[in-house]
């Protein structure tokens with residue numbers, strides 16, 4: 001077991017390079033199994049969620065070759081094997097094998113997925129979609145069996161624009177007979193990346209990035225090449241760190257349009273930054289203004305940046321409100337921020353944050369991936385030493401976070417407990 005130890009208060013200068021998007025990569029890897037033959041995925045981030053997916057892909061008898069951030073997946077010997085509960089619960093995205101294996105074999109048996117404890121995380125919308133395509137779903141304990149004589153295109157209206165349900169239904173529909181239309185589809189940029197991959201494989205999908213996806217089923221998909229887009233959440237997290245501690249800190253390899261909602265808040269708060277085509281340079285600002293933030297589906301303010309953003313809000317003058325609207329439980333980091341000295345009143349999912357407050361280093365626990373990142377940020381600006389336990393959550397989604405931060409001057413290291 002390891003913990004993260006931070007000595008706070010050091011300015012950060014130099015360059016941080018952003019990796020591939022976790023939320024794209026965890027769908028692109030299963031998507032490769034929809035095709036026959038070899039696919040190549042470039043810019044795959046080095047995170048533990050990736051390693052868990054590799055284990056599943058190997059269990060399904062596919063070959064994986066990895067050369068740094070490029071992976072080749074050969075599905076020639078693919079087998080529809082039961083994915084153990086132990087593997088499924090390692091990450092949320094294991095549910096993408098539902099849509100993929102259902103699409104290819106019309107039958108899948110799989111356990112309920114895992115992931116961060118940020119809410120009840122039901123998959124009813126995914127299952128509704130599979131049923132609309134003609135599948136029968138049964139559940140025994142934590143195990144789902146989903147089966148169909150044939151999958152037929154259908155019109156599906158999602159009750160909520162769920163990212164996971166949109167992708168999973170699309171996976172089942174690409175090899176179905178006829179046309180599927182998903183109304184109220186998620187519009188996240190990762191979906192465009194995944195549709196791009198599927199279309200390169202020979203799928204016929206249009207409307208990616210809008211709220212209506214049209215999928216015309218094809219008989220077969222062939223292996224293709226794709227590059228994972230930059231991680232807008234990793235980028236946003238380091239942009240927030242730059243606003244707190246930057247001394248001309250450069251965040252490189254970003255797509256600024258993907259972080260529009262965060263940049264709009266930076267403008268309101270008075271964050272000092274200079275935007276280039278694929279990078280941003282940030283400087284610490286001592287007189288930030290308070291602002292209110294409500295998390296929304298894309299292109300609104302991302303729920304995944306709500307917790308990191310709340311740390312910046314503790315350093316702004318005045319009263320600001322951070323309201324989470326997507327997940328029921330994305331508030332686990334607040335009690336720790338309070339104990340570190342932040343002035344925060346929590347009412348359900350609404351945090352009223354009064355700044356600016358000094359934070360003091362102490363022993364804390366990561367409660368989830370993004371909450372963990374928020375606590376690293378708090379440790380970086382706090383006086384003295386902060387020790388963070390349960391860091392497995394953080395390593396699931398932020399590649400080389402310790403190196404990326406120490407390379408720009410942060411006093412941060414991993415220590416064995």
Ligand code: UD1
Nearest residue numbers: 023093121122123124125126160162163164165303326327
């Ligand atoms: C994805 C992202 C996650 C991000 C979230 C919202 C991945 C691997 N994770 O998660 O980082 O925070 O999008 O942008 O891409 N819901 C249902 N029934 C369902 C599915 C979802 O009620 O069948 C609800 C959820 O409980 C939640 C909301 O819809 O309240 C959003 O979920 P969804 O968009 O599906 O999130 P994920 O795809 O799991």
